Amino acid sequence: MQQYIILPIEGLAVPEFFIISAFLFFSQMRRSNNDPQVLFHFWHRLVLLYLFWTIVWSPIILMQKPYLHEGAGGILHFVLDFFFGNTFDASWFLGALIVGVPIVFGLSKILEERMVWILPFLVYIYLHYHTRLPAAWQVPYNFYNSFKDPILAFPGGLLWIAIGYHLSNEHIVNRIASIRNGYFWVALLIGLITYSVGIFPMYLLIVCVTLLFMAAYTWKLPTENLMTYKRLRAYSILFYVIHDSFKKIPKYLFSNIHNGPLLYVITLIVCWLSSEFIIRMRNVRGFHWLKYAY
Known part of the structure; x- marks a missing residue:
């Protein structure tokens, strides 16, 4: 497969x-x-x-x-x-x-x-x-x-x-x-x-x-909700710049974690949570610098 x-x-x-x-x-x-x-x-x-x-x-x-x-x-x-x-x-x-x-x-x-x-x-x-x-x-x-x-x-x-x-x-x-x-x-x-x-x-x-x-x-594709596509565009950038470096951290901290379904799921969740945090916080006062993240 x-x-x-x-x-x-x-x-x-x-x-x-x-x-x-x-x-x-x-x-x-x-x-x-x-x-x-x-x-x-x-x-x-x-x-x-x-x-x-x-x-x-x-x-x-x-x-x-x-x-x-x-x-x-x-x-x-x-x-x-x-x-x-x-x-x-x-x-x-x-x-x-x-x-x-x-x-x-x-x-x-x-x-x-x-x-x-x-x-x-x-x-x-x-x-x-x-x-x-x-x-x-x-x-x-x-x-x-x-x-x-x-x-x-x-x-x-x-x-x-x-x-x-x-x-x-x-x-x-x-x-x-x-x-x-x-x-x-x-x-x-x-x-x-x-x-x-x-x-x-x-x-x-x-x-x-x-x-x-x-x-x-x-x-x-449906064109009614363009904001959805803008969000997906932001996800595509953020997931890319986060995923490969983040997955090194669990492997470094826990010797029994290797590339596989578990690490994949963990990385996916972290990428999504991190992306949501960055997207939501970039318009908050004091966090406008997050616009450079994507």
Whole structure:
């Protein structure tokens, strides 16, 4: 069950986050005629979010990164980790967006739109096939890998960001919207089954993540209560920045707790309670700074 259902679905999550984030950003950029202020606002907001949770999880970060006790060299290492690696657990996604989105935006300014995906795709291929290349070609990968796995950093997010960029094109959006939602779900199911048995997994992952976006985009949801969707948006951010660091705490305090259903339930409850507390308290006098949490 884990190999054929849980892991394939789990593997779609972070790439899908990249595509959705890039789609929303580049859709806004297109509406604003590529106003640089939109990029600055996106970058500034993301950096503040990242800094906020880096401070929150600093006790765990200090335990996980002993180099922070090495003075100026440790601080420089931490700055590199912030942008090109991660600070707290799972934060590589935030760093990858901070670095990757401006790169794809830059590519869109110097290349024809239909060509933007090529360089990110070549990076994707390189990351997964670098061991088959001559030793000299492996130097960039080994250099980056000396301090952080490049697949879990901005190089690993570039293709997904580029896909989000292309999907934000108005003509593509209209084309997707004209296709019945059910077709996407059926195609996604076939893709997941094929992907789960290991047939061209690297390429089928691209197909499945893209199909999942299309299926979600064309899914007709009720529009009466928009506040519900705003709350879910806040949950999605807060659950992400809380879950992976929190689950280290029970495992650290209790040696008999490991990854499994019990830790999953505990983490889920804590994420929900923490999210509710932050959302409700951000408008309370003296707690407005909580707006930076999501």
